[in-house]
Amino acid sequence: MNRQQLFEIANNWFQQQSWKPHTFQKETWTAFLQGKHGLLNAPTGSGKTYALWFPIVLNYIKNNPDYKSKHKKGLKAVWITPLRALSQEIKQSAERIVTDLELPMTVGIRTGDTSNKERARQRNSLPDLLITTPESLQLLLASKDYGNKFKNCSAIVIDEWHELLGTKRGIQMELALSRLKTVCNELRIWGISATIGNLEQAREVLLGPTSSEMENSVLVKANIKKKIRVSSIIPKQMETFPWRGHLGLHLLDDVIPIIKKSKTTLLFTNTRSQCEIWFQKILERYPEFAGEMAMHHGSVNKETRIWVENAIRNESLKAVVCTSSLDLGVDFAPVETVIQIGGPKGVARFLQRAGRSGHQPGKTSVIHFLPTHAIELIEASALQVAVKENAVEDRLPFLNSYDVLIQYLTTLAVSNGFYPKEIFPEIKQTFCYQGITEDEWQWLLNFLVMGSQSLKSYDEYKKVEVEADGKFKVNNKGIAMRHRFQIGTIVGDANLSVHYQKGGYIGSIEEYFVSKLNPGDVFVFAGRNLEFIRIRSMKVQVRNSTKRTNKVPAWMGGRLSFSAQMSELLRLELYKAATEKEQSKELVALNHIFQKQREESLVPKPDEFLIETFKTRDGYHHIFYPFEGRAVHEAMSSLLSYRISLLSPITCSLAFNDYGFEMLSDKPLDIQAVLDNNLFTTEYMLSDLQKSLNSNEMSRRKFRDIAVISGMVFTGYPEKGVKMKHLQSSSQLLFDVFRDYEPDNLLFQQAFTETIEHQLEEGRLRLALERIATQEIVWKQCQNPTPFSFPLITDRLREKLSNEKLADRIKRMTKILMK
CATH class of the missing domain: 3.40.50.300 (P-loop containing nucleotide triphosphate hydrolases)
Incomplete structure (x- = not known):
């Protein structure tokens, strides 16, 4: 044919x-x-x-x-x-x-x-x-x-x-x-x-x-311009809309008409805990949605997830509160509307979620942006621009991940075995390992056969044998079985399955959350109030409870940071607030906040970098605004505090979010000395960064994942998983051995590389410092906290105060500021 x-x-x-x-x-x-x-x-x-x-x-x-x-x-x-x-x-x-x-x-x-x-x-x-x-x-x-x-x-x-x-x-x-x-x-x-x-x-x-x-x-x-309509839910009374410290629940009543108007609506939250809370609160206030509304996130059991997906398809659900578990590909033609609760932290994620609605060729996708606090409306405005310009992030590939390569070579050794001369050219052709050297390859082969230099006297690390003809092969059935159980690169905190005492699987939650529960404690999960009974053989046993509770499982995935693209768009929107007459309706709605910001400080222009200082009963606040995203601010705040400590001994506690970072100390910092000593320089940045951050501690945590992926640490058989703290202690022991006796170990070095390049985004940090070097640094000595500083201060308070006390404290702070 x-x-x-x-x-x-x-x-x-x-x-x-x-x-x-x-x-x-x-x-x-x-x-x-x-x-x-x-x-x-x-x-x-x-x-x-x-x-x-x-x-x-x-x-x-x-x-x-x-x-x-x-x-x-x-x-x-x-x-x-x-x-x-x-x-x-x-x-x-x-x-x-x-x-x-x-x-x-x-x-x-x-x-x-x-x-x-x-x-x-x-x-x-x-x-x-x-x-x-x-x-x-x-x-x-x-x-x-x-x-x-x-x-x-x-x-x-x-x-x-x-x-x-x-x-x-x-x-x-x-x-x-x-x-x-x-x-x-x-x-x-x-x-x-x-x-x-x-x-x-x-x-x-x-x-x-x-x-x-x-x-x-x-x-x-595909030359198809997907039509996307973005609509921000702007509070009717902007003056009383919270500046920080909430989950967007103030606008719950504005969401209901949107749900009622559409065939099916997906409400996307950024975290599983936020998903649980929104689901509960909607049902509490609008019980008529019972049976027409469901919840979907990665920790809810498979049967429930499949039921929810089918119910969306056959149009028997009016609304689903979900997380990124519904971000991708599933085709839900009946979905007419998407609501994004809180900033999505990235343009691609936002567009992906928008595409869940109108999921048919030619149909318009409709997405509503619901801000959880006032300043998030700047993000809404930035996302409008991103949609118009189709500005999407790059995804940067990894290089030289030795842990994945060791796992893969063990996989080949478990099956038919492999000859290094045949496999090395194949591996050199991949993007990730295009720069691998003969010496590194030899080190990896030695590692498979003997374990590393410092572990060669321990038989448990000798997994692969070299046969007479030079073939690398796993001949031990126990080693082969353990390897098959552990194939994969997703290493999270240990998940424990949640079951009713009399049987019946509900879902899974992370071990670190359960470790804080006492028998009798009630928590919200999968839309139910559950009383914790005990943990038995990696299973959390629970019973239904009628008690009210504020405890919601928190997942480590809740610390998303702005992408580089999102940070740049946000800065450009903010500069418009300072320089342009024509503004989006979101920026116009924030006028009273910008006005208040100008009274105490300023709204920075493109050529300005803002630093604010003020005193409260908590101490002396020094706030810096790079608008570069949480990950970059974590690194920059540590770098700066280390460089300041070289000038004068001072103890600071650090807080950071997507907009900036705060140094809180018990005595004032000499900001002029900071500026005079050019502390924002990129010179010696890498060595200062490693000294400033407990890079040893961060790399130690990163090494746990590397140890699991490379097979040095076994996570246990199904139903008999190894407790996370045991994994942590096993990998820490290995980390300390390599640090003291084998610092050139490739897996040990990889932990530091990944911490600096991926967790702290060293490349973005360097670019941010270079940008700040071209701006005029404006230092404002303020009498009170400013609107821009609000999110930072309240984030830090959240660590110390209960929800009720935090809400009261925020109300009092807002009152002082709005006088």
């Missing part, structure tokens, strides 16, 4: 659905059938799935013209999804095509949710089209004779590539692809990405910067 005949099959199918294929879909089909690799960039809800399932199926028809009488079973294509929740959706799309075209192809799913019975069936024979996750793909590479299973695979599609890029799961994919390129006879590699700034680099990371695949690849862009 020629290409025109194949296209005819696809066009007829589209006609039967009363659709018309987009140009980008046809371009993708053409490139794929020409044997090219590529990256497809298209907005959410535009038909990306059919852009790649179709050419896979058409290619099969082309190569097997007599497929109706002769169908050879076996894997033909793999579709990678970063979220298990998406797999059912993708399967339905594939099955729809296969059934309508009467093809003998089977479609299967292989994720952590796949039953043991289905896994056993797949061990004997994989489906023709397999949908799986990065972790499950690695598990397949850890099975004996994986080469035969994959040899006839002609395509691998990595969905939502922007979500994997810049993460260790993305590196897992780079490594898996490097192997499959060799194993498969004729493989095409395709990525699908929605919102991302650095598309060209994303393609390089996917295919390998110097590979033949990169040379024979295309970047297909």
Whole structure:
């Protein structure tokens, strides 16, 4: 069959659905059938799935013209999804095509949710089209004779590539692809990405910067302008709207008419605890929503999540309060409206969430921005600009993650074993390891066989044996089994499952939250009031309670920081407040706050950097406003306080948020001396940063993850997980051994590199300091706290005060300021 005949099959199918294929879909089909690799960039809800399932199926028809009488079973294509929740959706799309075209192809799913019975069936024979996750793909590479299973695979599609890029799961994919390129006879590699700034680099990371695949690849862009309508919920009485310290609940009554007007509304929160609180509060005030409203986040059990997703599809729910668990790909046509509660911290995240509504080609996405406090309206204004200009963040890839590479090499050693001379060139072709040296490679091989230099007398670290012909192989069944249990790069705090005392699984919460509970304590989880009874074999036992409570599980994911793109947009909006007559309605609504800010201090212009000082009963406040995001401010505040301590001995407590940072001391700082000594310089920045931050302590925490991923520390068997504090102590012991006896250990050094580059965003810090060097530094000595300082002061108070006391204190502070 020629290409025109194949296209005819696809066009007829589209006609039967009363659709018309987009140009980008046809371009993708053409490139794929020409044997090219590529990256497809298209907005959410535009038909990306059919852009790649179709050419896979058409290619099969082309190569097997007599497929109706002769169908050879076996894997033909793999579709990678970063979220298990998406797999059912993708399967339905594939099955729809296969059934309508009467093809003998089977479609299967292989994720952590796949039953043991289905896994056993797949061990004997994989489906023709397999949908799986990065972790499950690695598990397949850890099975004996994986080469035969994959040899006839002609395509691998990595969905939502922007979500994997810049993460260790993305590196897992780079490594898996490097192997499959060799194993498969004729493989095409395709990525699908929605919102991302650095598309060209994303393609390089996917295919390998110097590979033949990169040379024979295309970047297909969908020329579809997704219409997005952003509408800010501006309080009717702005003067009494809180300046800080709330979860947006003041505007709860403004949300209800929006929900009532729409078929289905998704309310996105940034944290799981905020999600739980909003769900509770809406039901308390509007009990008529009972049965029409649900909650969805990553810690709610799988059955409930699937029920919620299906209920959205069949339009039986009016509203769902959710977190990023519903950010990606699931196609919910009935969703008309999205409400974002609080700043989303990034443009891509905001656009992704907006795309959940109007999730069909040609439909307008509607998103309402609900500020949790007044200053967040500046973010709303910045996001309006981002949507107009389609300004999306870059995702920066990792380099030289030795922990992931050790895990991958162990995976190969567990399956068929590997020869270093064959594998090294494959690894050198990946983006992550393009700069790896022969010496580093040799160190990693030695590590696999002996453990590190300082651990070589301990047998438990000797996992891989070198056979007579030079093959690296794991022959110990116990080591192989433990490795399979621990494949993956997502290391969070240990999760404990929550069960009713009489059975019945509710969800999972992090160990550190449970460790603070006493028997009899009541907390809110999965929309229920639960009384804590005890922990037994990694299970939290609870019973329903009628007591009211303010305790909500907090998850470590609640500390999101502004992206670089978001920080820049926010600064530009703020400068408009100081310089421009024409302003957005959000900025106009904030006029009374800007006015108050000017009375006490100033609203900075583009060439100004603001420092404020004032005294309260808590001490002397010194506040700096780089507007660069929480991560950068954490590093900058430590750097500055260290440099100040060299001038004069002074003790400061630090607080930081997305707008700035505060140094609170018991005596005034000489700010003039700070300015005279050029403390914002980038000179000696790295060494000062390492001295200033307890970089040892931060790297120690980072090393725990590295120790788990590389397999030095075992997290335990299912149902018998190792307690997080035991993991922590095991990894700390290793950290101390390497620090004292083997400081050149690559994994030990990686912990420091990741802390500086990823956690503290050293590159962004350097750029921020360079920008400040070009601005005029304006130091304002104020009598009272200013509106801009409010969020910082109240954030610090929240650590010390209960919610009620904090609310009273904020009211009093606002009253003083508004006199």
